[in-house]
Amino acid sequence: MTVHVLPTSENHQEVRHHTPWQEYFGFSLDHKVIGIQYLVTGFFFYLVGGALAGMIRVELITPMSDFMTRDTYNQVLTMHGTIMIFLWIVPVVNGAFGNYLVPFYVGARDMAFPRLNAVAFWMIPPAGLLLVSSYFIGGAAQSGWTAYPPLSITTPAVGQIIWILSVLLLGGSSIFGAVNFIATILKLRQPGLGLFQLPMFCWALLGTSILVVLATPVLAGALILLSMDIVAGTGFFNPALGGNAVVYQHLFWFYSHPAVYIMVLPAFGLVSEILPIHARKPLFGYRSMIYSILGIVFLGLIVWAHHMFTSGTPPWMRLFFTIATAIIAVPTGIKFFNWLATLWQGKLALNSALLFCCGFIFNFVFGGITGVALAQVPFDVHVHDTYFVVAHFHYIVFGGTVFVIFAAIYHWFPKLSGRLLNEHLGRLHCLLSFLGFNICFFPQHWLGLNGMPRRVAEYDPQFQLINQISSVGALVLAISTLPFLINVFWSLWKGQPAGDNPWKACTGEWLTSSPPPVENWLHEAPLVTEPYDYGSTEGTMAVTAMGGRDLWSAGD
Amino acid sequence: MTTITPQSTTHLPNEQQAAALAQSHHPDVRLFGLATFLVGDGMTFAGFFAAYLTYRAVNPLPLGAEYELELLLPTINTLLLLASSITFHQGNKSLMANQMATCRGWLLLTAALGITFMAGQMWEYFHLPFGLTDNLFASTFYALTGFHGLHVTLGAMMILVVWWQAGREGHFTPKNHFGFAAAELYWHFVDGIWVVLFGLLYLL
Numbered sequence: 092m093t094v095h096v097l098p099t100s101e102n103h104q105e106v107r108h109h110t111p112w113q114e115y116f117g118f119s120l121d122h123k124v125i126g127i128q129y130l131v132t133g134f135f136f137y138l139v140g141g142a143l144a145g146m147i148r149v150e151l152i153t154p155m156s157d158f159m160t161r162d163t164y165n166q167v168l169t170m171h172g173t174i175m176i177f178l179w180i181v182p183v184v185n186g187a188f189g190n191y192l193v194p195f196y197v198g199a200r201d202m203a204f205p206r207l208n209a210v211a212f213w214m215i216p217p218a219g220l221l222l223v224s225s226y227f228i229g230g231a232a233q234s235g236w237t238a239y240p241p242l243s244i245t246t247p248a249v250g251q252i253i254w255i256l257s258v259l260l261l262g263g264s265s266i267f268g269a270v271n272f273i274a275t276i277l278k279l280r281q282p283g284l285g286l287f288q289l290p291m292f293c294w295a296l297l298g299t300s301i302l303v304v305l306a307t308p309v310l311a312g313a314l315i316l317l318s319m320d321i322v323a324g325t326g327f328f329n330p331a332l333g334g335n336a337v338v339y340q341h342l343f344w345f346y347s348h349p350a351v352y353i354m355v356l357p358a359f360g361l362v363s364e365i366l367p368i369h370a371r372k373p374l375f376g377y378r379s380m381i382y383s384i385l386g387i388v389f390l391g392l393i394v395w396a397h398h399m400f401t402s403g404t405p406p407w408m409r410l411f412f413t414i415a416t417a418i419i420a421v422p423t424g425i426k427f428f429n430w431l432a433t434l435w436q437g438k439l440a441l442n443s444a445l446l447f448c449c450g451f452i453f454n455f456v457f458g459g460i461t462g463v464a465l466a467q468v469p470f471d472v473h474v475h476d477t478y479f480v481v482a483h484f485h486y487i488v489f490g491g492t493v494f495v496i497f498a499a500i501y502h503w504f505p506k507l508s509g510r511l512l513n514e515h516l517g518r519l520h521c522l523l524s525f526l527g528f529n530i531c532f533f534p535q536h537w538l539g540l541n542g543m544p545r546r547v548a549e550y551d552p553q554f555q556l557i558n559q560i561s562s563v564g565a566l567v568l569a570i571s572t573l574p575f576l577i578n579v580f581w582s583l584w585k586g587q588p589a590g591d592n593p594w595k596a597c598t599g600e601w602l603t604s605s606p607p608p609v610e611n612w613l614h615e616a617p618l619v620t621e622p623y624d625y626g627s628t629e630g631t632m633a634v635t636a637m638g639g640r641d642l643w644s645a646g647d
Numbered sequence: 648m649t650t651i652t653p654q655s656t657t658h659l660p661n662e663q664q665a666a667a668l669a670q671s672h673h674p675d676v677r678l679f680g681l682a683t684f685l686v687g688d689g690m691t692f693a694g695f696f697a698a699y700l701t702y703r704a705v706n707p708l709p710l711g712a713e714y715e716l717e718l719l720l721p722t723i724n725t726l727l728l729l730a731s732s733i734t735f736h737q738g739n740k741s742l743m744a745n746q747m748a749t750c751r752g753w754l755l756l757t758a759a760l761g762i763t764f765m766a767g768q769m770w771e772y773f774h775l776p777f778g779l780t781d782n783l784f785a786s787t788f789y790a791l792t793g794f795h796g797l798h799v800t801l802g803a804m805m806i807l808v809v810w811w812q813a814g815r816e817g818h819f820t821p822k823n824h825f826g827f828a829a830a831e832l833y834w835h836f837v838d839g840i841w842v843v844l845f846g847l848l849y850l851l
Contacts (some may be wrong), residue, residue: 309694325786
C-alpha cells in the first residue's frame with residue numbers, strides 16, 4: 092500500500108484524499124473504508140427495520156388486527172427485532188465506529204487482520220439479504236428475535252431455518268470483528284502508548300469484544316441444536332420428545348443479555364469521546380470509567396437468568412440473579428455520574444453531537460431505573476412479557492445507543508467526509524428524535540403496567556388511546572429521519588469544509604487530514620498519551636475562538 | 648505530556664519517509680488472534696457441555712434407555728488422540744532443529760493418528776444401539792461427538808496442508824512458521840476438548 096496524497100503545508104486544507112467510490116463496494120482492506128461500509132449498510136437496515144416498526148405502530152392504532160394478518164404481524168415483529176439488533180446496532184457501534192476509530196486511537200495504520208476484517212464485513216450483506224428474502228419464500232420467522240422453542244419448532248420451518256442461518260452468519264461476523272479488536276487494542280499499540288493512556292472507546296470495545304468472544308459462540312451452539320430440532324427431528328428443546336425448552340432459554344440469554352452490553356458499551360465509549368471535546372474538559376474519573384467497564388463485562392456474564400423469572404426458575408436462582416442484576420447498576424451509575432461531572436462547569440458547545448449525548452443520558456438513565464425495577468422478581472413477574480419490557484428495552488437501545496450513534500455521526504462526519512453537517516438541521520433532528528422517542532415509548536410503560544401483552548396484534552380496546560399516542564410518537568420519529576437524510580446528502584455535496592480538526596480535538600483521528608489518507612497519517616503516527624487534555628492550554632480552551640456560540644451557525 | 652498542534656499536523660514527507668511507511672510492518676499477532684478465536688470456539692463446547700449436564704440432572708430418559716456406553720474403543724481412541732498431540736510436539740522440536748525430513752515424518756504420523764481416530768469414531772457410530780433421534784442422550788451424544796469430529800476432520804486437513812508446505816524448501820523456518828504453529832495450537836485445542844468430552848459423555 093502506498094501513500095496517495097502529499098499535501099503541501101500551504102494548501103493542505105484543499106488537498107483531500109478521495110477514496111474512489113468503487114472501493115466502497117469492493118473487498119477493501121482499509122479500516123476506514125470498512126468502517127464506512129458498516130455504517131452505510133447498517134443505516135440501510137435501520138431504515139428497513141424502522142419501516143417494519145412503522146407497520147407495527149400502524150397495526151396497533153386499532154385494537155383489531157385489520158392492517159395485516161396475525162401471522163404477518165408475527166413476521167414483522169420478528170424481523171424488526173432481528174434487523175435492528177443484528178444488522179443495525181451491533182454492526183454499527185462495533186463494526187463501523189470501532190473499525191474507523193480504533194486504529195487511530197492505538198496509533199496503528201490499520202487493524203491487526205485487515206483481510207479478516209473485510210471478510211467479517213462481507214458476511215453481513217448476504218446475511219441481511221437472506222433474512223429479508225425469507226419474507227418472499229414461505230414467510231419469515233414468526234417466533235420473535237428470541238426464537239423460543241417450542242414456538243420456533245412449530246412455526247413454519249423454512250423461515251425459521253433461514254433466520255438461524257442468517258443469525259449464525261452475523262454472529263460469526265461479530266466474532267471475527269471482536270478477535271480483530273482484541274488483537275489490535277492489546278497488541279498493536281504504538282510503542283510508548285500504555286493501556287491506561289488509551290481513549291475510553293478502546294476500553295469499551297475491548298470489554299465488548301471479550302463479551303462477544305465469550306458469549307456469541309454459546310448462541311451459535313444453541314441455534315445449531317435448535318436447527319437440528321427443526322430439521323432432523325431431535326428433541327433437545329422439545330418437551331414432547333423428552334427435551335427441555337428452558338435449556339434453550341439459558342443458552343440464548345447467556346448470549347443475549349451480554350448482547351445488551353455489546354450494544355451499549357461501545358456507545359458508552361463513544362459518549363466518553365464526544366463529551367470531553369464539546370465540554371472542553373478532561374473526561375472525569377478516567378480510571379473509574381475503565382474499572383466500571385470491566386465490572387460491567389464481568390457482571391454482564393452472570394445476570395442472564397433475570398430474563399427467565401417466569402420460566403420456573405428455582406428460588407436460589409431468582410435470588411442470585413436479582414442481586415447480580417441490581418449490582419450492575421453500580422458501575423453503570425458511576426459512568427453516568429462521571430459524564431455529568433465532565434459536563435459540570437464545562438465550556439459547552441451546544442451542538443447536535445452534544446445534544447444527542449445529553450438525550451442519551453436522559454433516556455438511558457430512565458431505562459436504567461426501569462431495568463433495576465425489572466430485576467426485582469415480584470415486579471418482573473407482574474410485567475413480564477408486557478409493553479413495560481418493550482418500553483424499558485427501547486429506552487436502553489433506542490434512547491440509549493441509537494441516540495449515541497447519531498451523536499457520533501454528527502461528531503465524526505467532518506472527519507469521514509471533510510465537510511461539516513448543518514447545525515440547524517442537526518438540532519431539528521435531535522429535537523424531533525427526542526420528542527418522538529419519548530412520546531412513542533413513555534406511554535408504553537403505562538400500557539405494560541396495566542397488562543397489555545407484547546407481541547400480539549390485537550389488544551383490549553381500553554388501551555386504544557394510549558396506543559394511538561404511541562403511534563403518533565412513532566410518526567414523529569419517522570419524520571425526524573428526514574432532516575437527517577437531507578442534511579447528510581446536502582452536506583456531502585455542499586457542506587462547509589471542515590478542515591483537519593474542526594473541534595480542536597486531541598485524539599489521533601483529528602491529527603491528520605479530513606478524510607484521512609490511506610494509512611491514516613502521512614507523517615509518523617502521533618503519540619497521544621493524554622487524550623483528554625482539554626482546557627489546560629490556550630489552544631484547547633474552546634471548540635472555537637468564540638467558545639461554542641458560533642457553532643450555532645456553523646452550517647450556514 | 649504530549650504537544651498537540653490542532654492546526655497543522657500534516658507535513659510533506661520526503662520520499663524516504665514514504666518508503667519507510669509503506670514498508671512499516673507490525674508484530675505478527677496471528678497466533679494471538681487464533682488463540683482468541685479458540686477461546687470462543689471453546690465456549691461453544693462449553694455451552695453444549697452445560698446443556699448436556701443440565702439434561703442429565705433434570706431430564707429423565709425414557710424407560711429402557713440408559714447412559715452406559717461401550718468403553719474399549721473410545722479409550723483406545725482417546726489414547727490415539729493424546730499420542731497425536733505428542734507426535735505433533737515432536738514435529739515442532741524437529742522443526743526447531745531445522746530437520747525438515749523428520750518433522751514431515753512426525754506430521755504424517757500425527758495426521759494418520761487423527762484419521763484413525765475418525766475411522767474409530769465412524770465404526771462406533773455404525774455399531775451403537777441408538778440413533779440420532781432415539782432419545783435425549785442419543786441426540787446429545789451425536790451432536791457433541793459430531794461437532795468434535797468436525798473439528799478433528801478440519802484439523803487433520805490442516806496437518807496435511809502443513810505437511811505439504813513443509814516439503815517446500817524454506818517455507819517453514821525455526822523462526823518463521825505461523826502455519827505450523829497455528830495447526831499445532833488448533834490440534835492441541837481439539838485434543839483438550841476431547842478429553843473433557845470423553846470424561847463427560849463416557850465416564851460420567
